[in-house]
Amino acid sequence: MSKKQHPKSGGLVYSTNQDFFNEFDQETDNLITLTKEKQKLRVQLDNKQRAGKVVSLISGFVGTEEDLEYLAKQLKTKCGAGGSVKDGNILIQGDYKIKIIDWLKVWGYILTK
Numbered sequence: 007m008s009k010k011q012h013p014k015s016g017g018l019v020y021s022t023n024q025d026f027f028n029e030f031d032q033e034t035d036n037l038i039t040l041t042k043e044k045q046k047l048r049v050q051l052d053n054k055q056r057a058g059k060v061v062s063l064i065s066g067f068v069g070t071e072e073d074l075e076y077l078a079k080q081l082k083t084k085c086g087a088g089g090s091v092k093d094g095n096i097l098i099q100g101d102y103k104i105k106i107i108d109w110l111k112v113w114g115y116i117l118t119k
Contacts, residue, residue: 039069042114049106049118052097061089062103064096064110084109 045067052063064081067074071091078096082089085105089098098106110118 037070039073043116045069045115045117047110047115047118049103049110051101051103059099060101062098062101062106064098064106065094067094067096080113081106081109 047064047066050063050065051060053060062085067077074091074094074096078089078091078098081096081098085098085100085102087099087102089096091097107118
């Protein structure tokens with residue numbers, strides 16, 4: 007028997023309800039990406055738990071994982087830096103806060119701060 011847990015199970019290891027994990031999968035299928043004009047993105051600098059290294063953290067994106075990954079790829083390309091997507095946030099390595107805000111506004115994300 008596998009010891010891996012479903013990522014959204016909240017730590018539940020076993021359930022007699024056969025539809026328990028299907029309920030979590032249906033929640034992610036119904037997620038719709040908001041338009042660029044309605045996205046309230048926040049860009050901030052963060053260095054917590056990163057050995058003092060600064061990353062630009064973009065949070066507040068509402069939408070599918072694929073759209074979030076696409077936006078992250080665009081930002082990483084523009085910055086010429088590495089990064090990743092974790093917990094619905096985009097992490098770009100380095101201090102690119104002002105540049106990221108400017109690019110997001112040019113791309114139509116007008117509610118960016």
